[in-house]
Amino acid sequence: MRHYGIIGYPLHHSFSAKYFSEKFEREGIEAEYSLYPIEVESLKLKVERLLDSLDGMNVTMPYKQTIIPYLDRLDETAEAVGAVNVVHKRVGYNTDCIGFMESIKPLLRSTDRKALVLGTGGASKAVCYGLKQSGITPTLVSRTPKNGMIGYSELTETVMAEHTIIVNCTPLGMVPDTESYPPIPYELISARHLLFDCIYNPEETVFLRKGRAQGATIQNGIGMLYGQAKAAWKIWNI
Numbered sequence: 001m002r003h004y005g006i007i008g009y010p011l012h013h014s015f016s017a018k019y020f021s022e023k024f025e026r027e028g029i030e031a032e033y034s035l036y037p038i039e040v041e042s043l044k045l046k047v048e049r050l051l052d053s054l055d056g057m058n059v060t061m062p063y064k065q066t067i068i069p070y071l072d073r074l075d076e077t078a079e080a081v082g083a084v085n086v087v088h089k090r091v092g093y094n095t096d097c098i099g100f101m102e103s104i105k106p107l108l109r110s111t112d113r114k115a116l117v118l119g120t121g122g123a124s125k126a127v128c129y130g131l132k133q134s135g136i137t138p139t140l141v142s143r144t145p146k147n148g149m150i151g152y153s154e155l156t157e158t159v160m161a162e163h164t165i166i167v168n169c170t171p172l173g174m175v176p177d178t179e180s181y182p183p184i185p186y187e188l189i190s191a192r193h194l195l196f197d198c199i200y201n202p203e204e205t206v207f208l209r210k211g212r213a214q215g216a217t218i219q220n221g222i223g224m225l226y227g228q229a230k231a232a233w234k235i236w237n238i
Contacts, residue, residue: 002031004236007047007067008060011037012175015200016058019229031055038063044070056236057087061171064122068092081129083122086232093235096126099227101134104196107217108134108165112194115165116141118182120149123198124169131165139163141184152183160188166211168197173205181206191215200225 006016020033038046043063047070050057059067064083068074072090077097084092115131115138117124128138140149150159166189172180189195195211200221208218 002029002055003034003053004031004056004058005034005036005050005054006058006060007036007038007050007063009037009039009062011035011060014060015225016060016229019226020233023233051087051090055088056232058232059085059087061121061123064125077129081125083125085122085126085228086235088235088238093232094126094129095228095231095235096123096224097130097133098231099224099229100127100196100198101130102227103219103221103223104130104165104194105134107194107196107219108136109194111192112136112164114139114163115167116155116159116163116184117167117169118184119169121169124167127167127169127198131167136165138167155185155188157185157188160185161192164192165194165196168195168199168205168207171199173197173202173207174199175201178202179206181210186210186214189214189216191217193217194219197221198224 006014017033017035024031064085067084071092074092078084078092078094081094085096086093115136117127117138118141120140120142131138142149145151168182170182172182189211193216195216195218197205197208198221199205203220212218
């Protein structure tokens with residue numbers, strides 16, 4: 001019996017346990033997948049034990065960056081991204097960027113050159129990496145902008161017009177806080193825009209709903225989740 005699991009906090013939003021449990025049953029794989037909601041205070045003690053006992057691990061917020069010091073090394077993509085969402089034999093990988101690009105590529109247009117990436121956590125790092133690999137320039141948007149970032153108050157009409165892709169990498173709008181949404185000027189969104197939300201539960205967030213009302217193309221994060229999960233399974237079976 002093989003053992004897999006995911007660490008993060010909280011984990012009520014995670015789709016991984018359902019996805020892998022159904023996969024194991026459907027394909028007759030002798031394995032189990034468990035949730036490990038670890039609070040920050042006990043991370044060091046528990047993560048060391050899990051790294052030694054699990055055959056493969058997923059990592060979600062808020063540990064995609066803080067997991068790195070506990071690993072022996074990172075693969076090339078995780079090193080470049082600066083965040084990890086998959087671990088195998090104490091090696092860190094990032095499949096978020098794979099899942100993201102597989103999901104968004106069919107929607108990209110030749111006129112898409114710049115993107116606004118909302119949030120600065122591990123998911124945003126993977127998204128920025130994927131966009132750059134596709135020749136699209138990302139700009140990070142934060143409530144507390146640092147070097148190279150901009151604040152929400154700086155999203156002027158010109159900025160919004162230039163950045164035709166907007167990716168939400170924040171938890172705003174995710175179950176259970178489904179009525180929250182990033183504070184961007186939605187009235188400046190048009191049919192030229194593509195809004196991508198890394199959230200998949202609910203299926204349509206307020207962020208996406210507001211974009212759709214302005215005529216924008218919208219996409220939620222479920223395709224990204226399936227893509228990164230499939231890539232994780234390949235890594236665990238190297």
